[in-house]
Amino acid sequence: MISLQNVKKIFQAKSGVVTAVDDVNLTIHKGEIYGIIGYSGAGKSTLIRMLNGLEKPSSGEVSVAGRNISKIKGRELRKARQEISMIFQHFNLLWSRTVRENIAFPLEIAGVNKKERMKRVDELIELVGLTGRENAYPSQLSGGQKQRVGIARALANNPKVLLCDEATSALDPQTTDSILELLVDINKRLGLTIVLITHEMHVIRKICHRVSVMENGSVVEEGNVLDVFRKPKQLITQKFVKQVSEPEEAKDSIEHLLETYESGKIVQLTFVGDSAEQPIITHLIKRFDVDVNILQGKVSYTQDGPYGTLFIHVDGAEAQIDSALQYIREQQVELEVMTNV
Numbered sequence: 460m461i462s463l464q465n466v467k468k469i470f471q472a473k474s475g476v477v478t479a480v481d482d483v484n485l486t487i488h489k490g491e492i493y494g495i496i497g498y499s500g501a502g503k504s505t506l507i508r509m510l511n512g513l514e515k516p517s518s519g520e521v522s523v524a525g526r527n528i529s530k531i532k533g534r535e536l537r538k539a540r541q542e543i544s545m546i547f548q549h550f551n552l553l554w555s556r557t558v559r560e561n562i563a564f565p566l567e568i569a570g571v572n573k574k575e576r577m578k579r580v581d582e583l584i585e586l587v588g589l590t591g592r593e594n595a596y597p598s599q600l601s602g603g604q605k606q607r608v609g610i611a612r613a614l615a616n617n618p619k620v621l622l623c624d625e626a627t628s629a630l631d632p633q634t635t636d637s638i639l640e641l642l643v644d645i646n647k648r649l650g651l652t653i654v655l656i657t658h659e660m661h662v663i664r665k666i667c668h669r670v671s672v673m674e675n676g677s678v679v680e681e682g683n684v685l686d687v688f689r690k691p692k693q694l695i696t697q698k699f700v701k702q703v704s705e706p707e708e709a710k711d712s713i714e715h716l717l718e719t720y721e722s723g724k725i726v727q728l729t730f731v732g733d734s735a736e737q738p739i740i741t742h743l744i745k746r747f748d749v750d751v752n753i754l755q756g757k758v759s760y761t762q763d764g765p766y767g768t769l770f771i772h773v774d775g776a777e778a779q780i781d782s783a784l785q786y787i788r789e790q791q792v793e794l795e796v797m798t799n800v
């Protein structure tokens with residue numbers, strides 16, 4: 460559905476030449492929710508803007524839904540943009556128009572007649588859960604409702620691709636989750652391909668099938684979300700994964716626990732997919748002569764299954780502890796011994 464080949468974007472800034480996107484190669488499949496994560500300045504916005512022709516690559520090719528976006532112009536580009544719509548962090552709504560009028564706007568531009576327009580707007584209002592708010596103005600809506608209008612407007616002309624530019628960054632965590640759920644729902648119902656950029660791993664974890672990590676204009680890591688969570692290779696990816704996998708207070712309390720326990724071992728277990736749902740701790744206690752103390756844990760859910768970390772303290776005779784840890788490793792659970800105490 461989307462392919463980027465050797466895509467580079469160079470800006471001539473006052474301070475000199477900036478390579479915002481540096482030789483990026485990507486393939487995004489039809490019906491996929493694809494995430495691009497990176498810190499501010501990594502090149503995400505520039506990359507996503509090249510997907511709908513708002514920026515032209517300095518070199519390389521961008522192809523979306525069978526069209527070479529980097530080459531087309533004028534009417535052809537405008538037509539392509541109807542198939543590649545976008546939602547934004549600050550919603551970009553028309554403040555003097557009601558919900559209904561905002562959603563109708565792209566249909567007016569596309570020349571859809573009034574009767575069909577009204578019918579389509581009604582469908583969209585229902586799809587995004589705004590029934591009852593049709594005649595409100597954006598200033599009368601909550602952040603989440605404003606983004607729902609943004610989504611309805613973006614879907615008006617039945618696009619093939621929806622681009623999301625930090626679409627939940629201005630929302631509180633609960634509203635973020637409800638918008639992410641709406642995006643998953645739309646992806647499933649309409650088979651829409653969704654590409655999103657974000658600096659929050661929570662967003663990737665919650666809805667994406669695959670992810671690219673960007674740093675200094677380059678894609679430094681790519682893969683299925685669950686695989687990236689299981690074995691993040693780059694330091695930057697490890698930092699992003701920690702945002703969602705480790706309990707926030709983990710570091711402090713592990714230091715405290717290391718002082719508390721005078722024997723045994725503290726280990727961090729990382730469960731991915733099916734292994735997150737097995738009663739490994741129960742098996743451990745039954746099979747080995749060890750005491751197991753659960754210290755902290757957190758399970759998160761991705762589109763491809765659960766992912767979790769658990770800190771435990773295992774105590775007993777050394778040989779028993781070693782056998783128990785060996786058993787855990789054999790269950791396809793990643794294991795890291797925090798220290799020997």
Ligand SMILES: Nc1ncnc2c1ncn2[C@@H]1O[C@H](COP(=O)(O)OP(=O)(O)OP(=O)(O)O)[C@@H](O)[C@H]1O
Nearest residue numbers: 470472477479497498499500501502503504505506
């Ligand atoms: N029009 C422009 N002219 C000059 N430099 C630019 C332009 N647009 C982006 N850049 C530079 O390109 C680099 C990548 O910017 P970009 O906005 O794509 O990153 P980002 O990952 O989206 O970060 P943010 O989330 O802060 O927007 C930055 O160094 C930025 O200053």
